[in-house]
Amino acid sequence: MTALTRRQALAAAASTTALAACATPGTVTGGKRPLGKAETDTLIDRITDRFLRFNPEAASSNNVDKGRWGALKGQLGDRSPAGQARYAAGLREDLAVLDGADFAALDHSTRTTLEVIRSTYRTALEGFALPYGDVAVGGWRNTPYVVIQNTGAYLDVPRFLDTDHLIETREDAEAYVSRLAQYPAVLDGELARMQDAAAKGLVPPGFLIDKAITQMSRSAEDAAKGGGLVESLVRRTREKGIAGDWDRRARAIATGQVAPALQRQIAELRRQRPRATDQAGMWARPGGDAYYSWALRASTTTAMTPEEIHQLGLSTLDALHARMDPLLRQLGLAQGSVGQRMRALAVDPRYKFADGDPGRAQIMAFIQERLGIIRKELPRAFRTLVKGNLEVKRLPPEEEPGAPGAYGGPGSPDGKIPGKFWINLRTTDLHSRVSLPDLAHHEAIPGHVWQGEYTFQLPLIRTLLAFNAYSEGWALYAEQLADELGVFDDFPAGRLGYLQSIAFRACRLVVDTGLHAKRWTREQGVQFFVERNGSNPLEVASEVDRYCSWPGQACGYEIGHQAIVRQRERAQAALGSAYDLRDFDDAVVLGGNVPMDVLALNVGEYIRGKGGRA
Template sequence: MIDRRRLLFTAAAGAGLAATGQVFAQTSAPAAGSASATLAALMDRIVQESLMTSPEILTSLGLDKGPAAPMKAMLDDRSQAKIDADKVVFRKSIADLKAIDRSALTGDDGVYYDTLEFFGDTAISGYAFPYGGGGPYGATCYTVSQLTGSYQSLPDFLDTQHSIETAQDAEAYLSRVSAFATALDQETARMERDFAAGAIPPDFIIDKALLQMANLTGTPAAEMVLTASVARRTAEKNIPGDWASRAEAIVSGEVYPALQRQADALKARRAEATHEAGCWRLPDGDAFYEYGIKSYTTTTLSGDEIHRIGLDQLAELSARADVLLKAQGLTQGSVGDRIAALGKMPEHLYDNTDEAKEQLLRDLNDQMADMARRLPQYFGRIPTSTVEIRRVPKFIEAGAPGGYYNAPTLDGSRPGAYYINLRDTAEWPRFQLPTLTYHEASPGHHHQIALQQEKPGTPLLMKVLGFSAYSEGWALYSEQLADEMGVYEGNPVGQIGYLQSLMFRATRLVVDSGMHAKRWSRERAIDFMRDALGDAESAVTTEIERYCVWPGQACSYKLGHNKWVELREASKAALGDRFDIRAFHDIGLGTGGVPLTVLDKVMTEWTASQKA
């Protein structure tokens, strides 16, 4: 899973275009007055208009330097007034886009136009819903949940993405810690707006969010990650100053009270919460699910269609796993039962100790080194950015996904990072770990996103814009590609882990559509996923509760994977012996993050050109 920040409307990152003096121009300037020049000017205007809107994305991309350095002391404005103002600006940008003559655009310019048009139309359709994170902020039902809200994201952001090299950086850090309290209060106000609009999270979502908030406020301010981070990093850089005690005072005097206010506001509505999982129960909930499907999968499939696809593909994948399980002597019970039995065998488990978890991380790094040696046979372009493998921070691991990825900075000052949730090693039998790592790191998310950022001649806006179906579909395709590379030769149990991963994504189609379109309960969805996959119930519960918050997002993986495979097989059938897997990958990844409709058009045209 990509860190959700990556999939937000990231035009604000374009501030770096002017503010840092970095040049991300097209290879050659289009003729003045042409449709291409108008489009280029519009993309430049989008990033310029967003100059002061997202200090956090500037930091994420490494663009908070030089003249933009003052932004490093700020956090994003999370107020409803700012969101409403952004919507006005965005509507104008998309209206201006539609005034450009699409028929006069060719090549990359056509791809840029089609991508922005799809993105704009979809985002604006989300403005109709008076709750959650609609529009460019993603199809999310609730401003605050176990997965959404600054309480959940900002401590890790400040710890891992705000760099500290100088005393000025440390001062900026403390300013941001203080601004964290403002961010919490702004989101509390928006959360109350959700409630007034009829969007109170289910009781189990509220309970998980309150647990995580209590874990934060229950930690002494002197030991809280925001305090420990600045203390550790200023000491490492020999920066004199009483940074720890200053951070502790801000955390105890500003952040914790704001977080308690948010928890109290959430707690006050707990008695009104229902136990229904799906967004159908919200005002215009069925329409919200259609919006979520389009936003995340970039398709117009219905919930019923997605449900059928999931059931069909789960059956086919389970049959393949059944053959491998029988070869291991596991013949009794369902496929899920047998995978569960396999996952409980001591030889397939790491001890649930910090020492064993460190060994697990070392093993994953060895796996990445092996993959790096295989990549040149399948890709012409290989990213220069590196990727690090890290644990999900302990203070959010209770509600965090099993794994996710953060992109590197554009200037190379910070590598990509793949996070794995190690709250309980029983959730990660050894045979499941390889395919997760191929998905999150290489040739999956890191490979794709780093190449998107590193492609020369690409406008900055197109370096940072992303779509879940494209990126998650590619990452799941990467799991299949790793199998085709031969990484599981002599390791049939590892291949079972790979098939279980595909089954997991097919099951997501079933349970996501089950809860949001067919009105399944949380418990029915948990039972279905646990029985189908044999996963630990704690892991399954976290997954199901995630889908309650992001309707449609879980469907983007398998539907995106299906499209990548469909396009490859169509190209192979058309080109026969002339098909070049390296060229196919380079062209597909060369588009950057685009809707599946745009990817289909690009790859179909490329195949036709190769055939001609």
């Protein structure tokens, strides 16, 4: 296979973009050109259209793959070197238009939308300019490794086809087959980038490669049998009464094309394995310090250094443990460090779930019980309420070994695709009644699923673009909000679970920077969590592996959380008796997912609107 190198492709794209920018109608050189409302709406619409054409899966996840975007229903994004170069070229062209425009005459909401796009594209282009990696444009997951234990089409595509590709008509089923037929080319596009990165000296840690090979082998075995890729299509067409030879057609693609493409990626990982070391951090990779610096900026939307983040984590952890100590004493746990006592609490039979499938059923029921409790309290925290359209689902078993304990996000704006709270149930020991309520608040309500639904009231591009520090900062603020609304008033062990969760995110600041900037080993990272915070070693082993493959991402949580809390304190000080929690929370969620500096502008607008001085 002959493919452009990443550098060659980006260079070619850059020259193409320069020509396109010069030819953009109406461009004014030597100064910024004011934008009117109608022209701005057209510009936002054009940017949205281009974004969706580079990300056709996003069109389906938001259920807008119809009408003008109907052709996207049968497409997958291009993950090849050339496809990534074209993507970067499109971003650069749109950014040039935004940088040449004057937003001053526009309303605050429209200016915010344009600033969000501009910030997203600038950060992404910095990532594309690096010699390797997978850049999340308007997303939370940047990674130096295109395919690894928690990243890659082998995980993304089957899950996406099963959950977000709706099948209601024959055309939808044909689009599924079309996407399935493109899946092998997507895998081979990734393969070319894996090989290009390895040629530059980038080889993942050996322990991550081992995990990825194990998981991908399961995916390849499943595809070789037809498995889930076929079953999902056959089951849903049968349920909808859509007659067709779906089994034979999908099985031929899965067994004859997808399985061999997966085996090619496995072969490449095995080829790289003898070159791999167990050095966990980016410091050990070529250009790793520069990559980590960018990854931290992308994740936190700040210019904080690794050392500043490391020290913030340590001080935050000490403050949280000081709050946890009296609660532990209240439960009769007075001896040992906070971490040791939290470990004792975690194995207390009163808070454990049963083993196996009976315990999995208990976990699902307990999640629904706790979600019902918080839903009743939300009118005290928001003036504007959304539905909280939610489905709790178990992660696919083949994904569970390399996945975190849970994750979640909103569904489609029209409600046809519910938000998801994905829960890892490979063993019930991952979860306890102490920690699970808080996890539900973070991932679902009033966390990711709840917050994401507010973006549905904004232009579509605002639903598509997100910032890690805001998304995860809000989810931690949602945990705090649940506690402030009293859901743990009669459940002190649950309040300890909440405080331990925030402390867990403080540990992330320490461990992520420890791994990537201070040359910590994987074992040091796991040990810090277990000893200092009493974390579950089963959970944190996968967590630390995640930090190795997603450098910087884990730092966005507590940095974003603290930024939101500071803005709330600012509003309280400025408004005094006029301050109302419902108004503040509305200002944060209705302003949409933004970088931290834009959040400050949105809160300032809210303060002025209430008669305060921002």
